[in-house]
Amino acid sequence: MKKYTLTRRDFLKQAAAFTAVTALTPPLLGEIPEALLAAQGEEEVAPGVPRNQCLILENPSGTVQPADDFNRWRSGYSAVWVSGLQQLALDALWYIDPDAGVDGVWDNALAAEPPIYNDDFTQMTVKLREGLYWSDGVEFSGDDLYYTVDLIKNTPGMGNQGLFESNVDHMEQPDRYTVVFYLKKPNSRFHAAFTVRWGALYIMPKHIWEQVDDPVAFTFNPPVSLGAYKLRDFDPNGKWYLWERREDWQRTSVARLGEVSVKYAMYIDPGPSDKRVLAQLAHQLDVIHDITPEGRITLARENPTSVGWFPSFPWAHPDPTLPAVIYNNEKPGLDKREVRWALTLAIDIAQVALASYRGAATISAIHVPPTGMYPQYYHEPLEPWLNDFTIKVGGEDYKPYDPTAAQRIADLARPSLGDLVPTDPAIIKQYIGAGWWKYDLQAAEQLMLDAGMRKVNGKWALPDGSPFRVPLMSMNPESNPTMNRAAAMIVENWTTFGIDTSLDSQANPWPIMSSGEYTANLAWTIETWGGHPDLFFFLQYWHSRLYVPSGAPSAGSNSMRWKNPELDRIIEGIETIAFDDPRGVELGLEFCKLAAQEMPITPLMAYNVFTTMDTTYFEGYPSIDDPYTDPVPNWGNTKYMFVKIKPKMA
């Protein structure tokens, strides 16, 4: 408990006994005089590329295999997408920022203005900017957009082929910079396919692709760029990609937002969490995508040049994503609302926050992530309702909401982290979130009994006495252990409650989720635009017409198999109004209330990404104080970082 209040000397002594991770690297690298650092900055990270001109970012997808295939449009996923390709070289019509944006949440990138729908949403007109050029000098025009959609629509094996095939009847090009899409059926969200939130449909250079026989097999090497950077070199083993600012970067869409000052950018695979921490301690990695909370704490203590989204605890950038305990609503027992609620009340959110993020979590009681603009859109308006909200427990009204949850987490984290944890309740609310559901085993027990569940030999069983097993699947990718840590804690909580459970840790739980081969699962099915309140982003999959029972892959994110007529009504309401219609938020609030009552999944917290940036060579990273975009470097949106980041020693 005193660990982090040790003197530095004591700390060194301890660490030296086994590892010098925190002991030797700081003295070796952390206390290097500035002058020496400056000299170091002249070092080359690649032939002709000085360190202080090259922003080094982590590619969270790791090593790229095969390294030389830049076809971003093919079905499937490749780590090459996020090795700078979609951030630096490709461009799309529109961007929605998960945070506030450089110039508002919505940005018209390649498009000159937002999409223009006709009244019944069967026609969408796109006006493009003029004067943008591909890196090989060819001018960008409506031909490229037309060609891209046309090619994909007609080429099975390309990503989104089905989308365009089922939506686009035909296109027209009234002039060089305008494309009109005639849709087969009304679609108020057709522009979403072209709008980057992480990624979207990027536009192909027609003059390159029209020479290709087999677009599915084409590797697009070297990639012709429409962004501010072009590919300079890359590792055939996929460990690093080096991008170079285009001479004519001013002829790209970001130029109007500011000067692109970073000459080079390199996306690398720095290895697992510990190695990333070391690399940043050595100032060899400017932008870490994610590390363990402990790694982040170490950087906070040992490397004064490291900064994060929040200036202090919990530092991390909360993704517009909502980790939750997802129940398979089809499984016996879990098909009962009371049981799902009982399981929710059997979770001690404070312990989960401590175990997963060491308290550095942003919790959410409702079914939208507490990130970006969402607290303003949803959390704050719903707070009074939550305080009064009741469910039936043993036939009586019971108020399950606990407004003190975030405060409890802060108090528990403080003994270990001391001053790093804020004390101001307002800051706590902003950083750690508001309330959550009570940890109340008695109420949970009553709920189980209400549902007809029985306790057999100290374990809960189904009404007929057969075992009620709830193994909790969790995701355990190499890069981030927090979800798995949270799941382990919930397993412990549930075991205490008498649930027959176990931890089923999976490196890649997504396909299992999709096919419904699980009982409970800690992952997410709710992702939002972040900056924009429209919930259609995830709700589009939740309508009962797309319902697929367990055993077959679910259509999109309704992997919990939730079906509700009220929900259908809300979704139908959303899809018939325009994207920016204020009624959208109202429907969203209705959704939140419905979800709280039904509890199809138990929302936990934001997916906090410990993106950590080193200010040794560069500055101007996004933060809560200047939230112009998210710093998470695999997002297509991070292209906006490059107009704000400036080298310190140019």
Add this chain to the structure above:
Amino acid sequence: MRKFILKYLIPRIIQFLTIIFVGITVTYIIPRLAPTDPVEAQISTMMAMGSSLDPASIESMRAALTDLYGLSGSPVEQYFTFWGRLLRGDLGPSLDNFPTPVSKMIGQALPYTLRLLIPAVIISFIFGNLFGAMSSYYPKNKALKVIEVLGQVVRSIPYYIVAIVLLVTFSYFIPIFPFSGAYPIGTRPDWSSLEFILKNLEHAVLPAATLILVGFGGWFVGMKSLTSNIISEDYVVYVETAGLSKNRILIHYIIRTAILPQFTALAMVLGTVFSGALIMEVVFGYPGIGSLAIRAIYSNDYSMIMGITIYSIIGVAVAVFLMDLLYPLFDPRVRYQ
């Protein structure tokens, strides 16, 4: 010669082919029992990565991928198609990295693994056998006793722990070796440049040391038990009484004979060493077959898993088979009789 072919070669070839067949079939079946399939893995990865996909788009992608990956049809049909392709030497495209052929990716990774594995195996083989023989020939030597106990213990310690201890000690505590990769970030592999090769060697020291340390003990113990019988053989006692120097006896009389079964064992343990290399590459971020395999397993890339296991099975089986055939070259007793 005819008899040799009929009585020796043919049964061995049959056995060799049977082993490969059974092995490949087993590895064909196991991943297909998993609850997920690669198409779903691909789509859900895209979704999890935050791509917004229209439900229709997902459906069409699912159909397209199933078709492209050759996963349509019943498992039995797929199995026969699989053998058909395999016999033409086609391992198919990687599902995770479609449409890159599996063989291309393995071809790229294999040299890294081999460049590490072969020297490491040879070094541990030589030193393990040498010290093993010495320890039974000089039973009183204290240093050898210590080496024996250490070798024994290290050999059973999981590769992971050995790797991590080395990594922590020599990359963090005494930072003399790089802690990741096969060459520095920002460098392009260029095998004609001496500088690059030196860099590569520097990066290979710790991974190789892991394999060597763990491998050493096995050879040591094996050799020790083999030689413990040989040191009391008449021909050793004889040359001892004839006054031959200990070194000469050790090398020409003890090791020369005892090493023979070790060659066979060498082929047999390749499979185990391969498993070690896999872990080692994960720990050290080394761009070889091991890294490839782990990624393939995590992404349910059947073809890649199959490709790697097929390479591994055939590799080990061929090694064992060749060792069987070549054994007479090493052992004149079998050669002329």
Add this chain to the structure above:
Amino acid sequence: MILLSYNSPYDPGKSFVVPWDLPPSQEHLFGTTSRGQDLFWWLTFAVRNSLFLGVLTAIISRIIAILIGLTAGYRGGWLDRVLMSLNDTFVVLPLLPILILLGFLLRDRMNLFYLAVILGLFGWPFDARLIRSQVLSLKERSFTRTAVYSGTSAFWITINEHLPFVLPIVFATTINNILWSIGMEVTLSVLGLSDLTTPTLGTALFWANQHGALVAGVWWWIAAPALVTIVLFLGLYLLFTSINEFIDPRTRLRLIGG
């Protein structure tokens, strides 16, 4: 240490029962983890479970190795060829990828017991081969023929005549097998593919890694299990070598005065 686990003041399945991140001290011999567990007491369970796994694996694989080794060696002929083909198949199968795949397949059912069974099913081929070659040479010795011409059945010849010679091999390989399976568990756990809520030497390291123990300066969380593993291995090795010497027939012969 195993016995101590029965006296543990803490339930290994519970987190945050003691202050977390405490370095080793008198009160907490090996310090405490970031999950608020007393590492010393937790490791007593880990050693117990790891040993349980090792011993169970060893028993299963010994039984298979003995059965196959003795049968193949004594019966010979086609049965020998079939069994040895099977044996060689197991030798060439790349074990780790298969274990990882099985880990995926069994998911949370992959508890220590199943892991032991699986490792047991894979851990026999080298030893079966060793036993077989020993039996092959025993078969040529006169006493086997004496037994045959005493009208003894193959089964009893194997049990009475050959097993006593084979047992020392079995015993010598037992230690290797135990250590091997404990090691395999560590490997799988570190990759997150075993039953992560059961304390073992492997899950100790897994959770330490999950909490970035190395980089957070909680070095004891990695050092203690690594050290305990090494000490355990060393101890088991020394124990078994001395026991093995004791039950070796050569030693026995010397003891009964031969």
Add this chain to the structure above:
Amino acid sequence: MSTNGKLLDVQHVTVEFHIGGLVGGTLLTAVNDASFSLESDKPEIFTLAGESGSGKTTLSRLLLRDLEPTKGKVLFEGRDLSTIRKRSEFTEFIKKVQPVFQNPFETFNPLRRVEAYLLDTAINFGMASNRRDAAEVVDNALRNVGLSLDEVRQRYPHELSGGQIQRVSVARALISKPRLILADEPVSMVDASLRMEIVNLFQKLRDEQQVSVIYITHDLATAYYISDRIAIMLRGYIVESGPVEDVLDRPAHPYTQLLKESVPEPTPKQRESWAKHIALGATEVKEYGRIGCKFAGRCPQVMDICRKADPPDVQVGRQTVKCYLYSGHGENAAAGSQS
């Protein structure tokens, strides 16, 4: 009980082995067209003598049904051994034919007490139905060889002397009251001062228990001492056979002559003649592969024909000799037999 009153009838058996070599292994004829028989009603000690590699051990394994002949057949009490398939038939057979092995310390598992074998034998062959009866049967057998169960009880093989344990081995063979005992070099590993008690035992068995013995040895002196008839083997062939006095006192085959002459007498009187130079054979394999008489390479009386085809069996007095010298090809046919 048996056809033509033969206890054992070996009819033209040949055993071929493919020997080890990986590259171009060769076919080795370990036993070549060997025939002999033992009478059922006249127990006798029949010696198979020869040097190492002469095929005598292979032949003995054939008689124990440890091997099957490539050609020819072995009849025991009229039954062709190759028709024994079932385990019960095999047990029935070995009840009547029992072996005594060469190395007494190898005969019994060093880790087992010797009495275990004796009791097992008694029970397995149905000589006793329980351990107590078995003990009596065993004790009787041991008394036949001058021992008693009390002397061997709780003893491990190495706790007995070579002579004792070889007697135990004979006793074990006697438990099932066999008709025939195959003793393969039973005394070669036994110290000289203990050897005769074993050898004498076989005579006693023949005379008192009506047991026939096939005595396999390279030691012509003991063979002469105990046996009634002898067959000399060379590279798979029986080159000479007949009553032991005839064969060894007046050897007809040049090989038998050489053999007899080479046996050192335990007296310095013949030092000089024994020291006479002799030709040694080439490697075993070479001599096995030789066409014609296997001895032709070192025979002092070799003739051209000897190298061309197998010599015929010729009756010389009471001896059967496989040599051209006696088939009318030799000029001084009788010359050798008197030396």
Add this chain to the structure above:
Amino acid sequence: MTLLSVKNLRAYYRTEVYGISRTVQAVDGVSFDLLPNEIYGVAGESSCGKTTLIKVISGNTKPPLKVLEGSVNYNFNDYKVDMLHISQDELRQNVRWKEISYVMQGSMSVLNPVRKVIETFRDIVDTHERITDKKKFLEQTRAHVNRLGLPTDVLNAYPHQLSGGMRQRVAIALATVFQPALIIADEPTTALDVVVQRGVLQMIREIQTTSGNTVLLVTHDMAVHANVADRVMIMYAGRIAEEAPTETIFDAPLHPYTQHLIHSLPMIGEKSTKASLKGAPPNLADPPGGCRFHPRCPYVMDVCRTKVPDLISVKERHRVACHLVEEGAL
């Protein structure tokens, strides 16, 4: 002049297994001389101490074997060697093979199975006289082998390609490359067929006759001694029972054990009944008191059970250790 003088040699094995210690009195008070230019036979049954005796006199005393008392002194043409105190280096460089060489028991297997015969020659020659000229070495070796009547192509063969007899003769050739003063032949023909045995022994005798050195021939086979040795020593239970020239010992053996050994052997052409001695050779870990032969002796007297008989000279070069002889009963 004697080549070797062994005086009152006592060499025991001391072993300890799990706290149970055992002492085997393998050689217990043995004294004898070897003369130049003779074949000296040592006879005795298994574990009578003859192998231990060879180990001690050839300087191969290693634990658990230990020399308790006595002396072993050589005199090779005025090069005097005290075998119990010589340094290992000197023994290795100057004595082994140069002065004393071996033809070992089971010589069939003294050749490295995976090396050609010539390489063993090269190793041995190179060890004692560094080979500088390979050609010369080859020529000399060929000449040596030829001189012994062996075909030179044996040099290029692997051991398993040679017959047992040939291997044994190669071993003899190896033992004689440096014309040593003493060749110790330990059971050189035990595993050989009679015909081959005869050839090998003839070869040993020829070498001895031509080079005039001494051969210590150890075998349990009295018939071999009768035909090869000049003098014979009979050992029983770690002690010398009798020693005499071959003719004497076969014509007029004095010790009851010797008498039994000679008379119990069957001979071709003679069918009189022979008998074994009662009992078995004693366990040297717990030998009987007095004369160690007394439990088996047909003429045992009371004194035999308590007093160890001295080895007394009865005639010139004839020594015997028996109370019967001491008391003049024989």
